[in-house]
Amino acid sequence: MNVISHQKGLSIVELMIALTLGLILIAGLVQIFSGNQRSFIVGEANMRVQETGRMTTEFLGRAIRNADYWGCIPRENVANKLDNTHPAYTAAEDLFSFSDGFMAYQSDGTTPGLDKTDALILRGVGGAGDVAITDPMPNSSANLKVNTVAGISESDILLISDCIAGDIFQVTGTQTGANPGINHNTGASVKPGNGKPRDGVDVTVDNNCPGNAANCLSKQYDQAAQIYNPYYYQFYIDDPSGSRALFRKDGADPAQEIMDGVWDLQIQVGIDAGLSNGEVTQWVDIDGPTALSTSAAANVVAVRMSVLARSPENNIVDAPMELCYPSWTDCSSAPNYKVADKIASDSRHLYRVYTSTATIRNRILRVEQN
Template sequence: MSHPARPAVRGVSLVELMVALAIGAVLMLGLVQIFAASRAAYQLSEGASRVQEGSRFAVDYLQRDLRMAGHFGCVNDQTHLLQGPATFTLASATAGTEAAYNALPAHQQFHISMQGYEANGTGSGAARTLPATPSIGDASQWTPALPPEVAGRAVAGSDVLALRFLAPDGVPVTGFNPGAGNAPTIGFDAERGPVLRAGLAGTPQFLGVADCSFVTVFTSPGIAEGSSSVEAVVGAGQLGFRNHFEPGNAQLFRAESIFYYVGLNPVGEPALYRLRYTGPGSSEVEELVEGVETLQFAYGISGTSANRPTGYIGEVHPAGSGGLGNAATSEAAAATWRLVGAVHMGLLVRSPNPAAVVRGEEGSEYHVLGVQLTPSAGDTRARNAYETTVALRNRLFGN
């Protein structure tokens, strides 16, 4: 019996196996390269998007509050203060003088609507390397030195800005009872009361009442929900109210006392913070935008004519120079701060996470208001610098 011939069985030779493995390795390497390039492009795009988004929010917050500087009802702070001390009153002072106002804690100095604190070593033409790990600075690292309200909060190398003004929305005064000891009770429409508390976690204790001739900023126990009146708190030896306001002509406002600074959030990342004082020793801290690495400010000073600002910006100086010194100890400095009509603002924003390493990106230099900033070695975060100028609408031309 004959058996059919079996077909020849052939395997894969070693050479063919090696060629196949080589082709597979090349294909896998190509896929890995495509994935790595896609991931790098995503990181770069994500970092740039986060930087751009954060910068828009930061600039918006700062611009909005900067434009309110000098708002005290229907006339601005220059008009009130340059007309004479009787037109502007801080009820908690011991007298209606510049010296008495300067003696108050920084967050109660509403006679100075704006004051800056320049981080030492960050003037125009300066150069500094950004630290890999930002740290909180000592109060003496700013000129003038930081007040107790914000000392121990701000990151070294970044300017600090203080703003004080009456909130844009007020409620009409419906009654004014002078009361005993020059501590009046001010009535208002209870339905409009929420306007005074809007945006606050607690209740405001700093308030201001103003008409087109006078303004008084005072401290209250707070405004309870549903309340239709508020009483001023006047301590022994304090000035209290020097003027009486007529219902229908005056409005009641929340008085804003704000510090902007770069601080460290709970995970150690730099962020733009707003410290808002709602009363003596009572404050709310808000983290506004993560990734803001530094703030820089320069202040445009208006000339004066007939005891009023002209609105023409003739000089630009950082805080601590050009007469912009420590207003708490100098009447001349306080007067100069009231002549600031424009603010040059710059900020450097970085991405929360490292971005892709791009040729020329690592170690790149950034310039913010003339300050050269260089990231530390090996830092691959996406960054960008932003600058703008804000005109203070309550300051220009005496308004």
């Protein structure tokens, strides 16, 4: 009688086939996972770069559009009552002069900003909350009677204007209680203090300045006047923590990071000579610290900015990118900006160029009103 034997376990051939099929399956799953992970990383980098470019151009565009606003009058009708003979004024004239509302330059490494990156200086005024004049001034050296002094402190710099004249002055004290007021004395406790009555502005009214006091304003303001907060903004690229970003410095306050991932900023300005019709007749490159003169800056009506945004992570692209930057460059033959040459041969970050043009609307309105 033949004995039937039953198979026990797997043969070597069957085991090898099973292992091979398992390895193929695992390799496929790893490849799918790796591809998805790569797509996620690239997609995230692209979103970060898009956000950086969009937010930077929007933020700068809004600031440029609002620049050179001095209430309902042009800057030449605003007198600066700050004491320009005080050492604090002469040491920081840019901060206290509140001169024309726009300037642009290319940093050389000694001015704010990284070498070869462009920067903006914007001046103007913004609202001072709900502060309103309640009583006419009996004379132009009297304190200002207001409805509230909330948010106003000694040494603050304010502008008062009524569409006829305007004055920039420093607060030397406040009165609270039932009859609040704002003082604008010469100021022994504040720097630089006030001085120079009627300096820098010619008004058609008698300012009734008793004894020609040094703290007289350009006129006796009444309830038609408004109070504003002057500002002095500097926008530039810096990397204090090793990662480039757009920064804004507000007066003498420490600089604040506005948007990270901004690798470079390049600017062109549109000139309308004499602010004749509000139309750009010449585009000027900002290619040096003094590329834009003060007289030319006063005729700028538009700003074209090109932002180079970079992803935080490296190894996003297969090779260093080649771009057309700034965007107004003629790149019909080939890209002009090679990351390997301009930045680093191992920089495989994702770079994108974002360009926007903003009009200084207060200057355009001034042209239209004239």
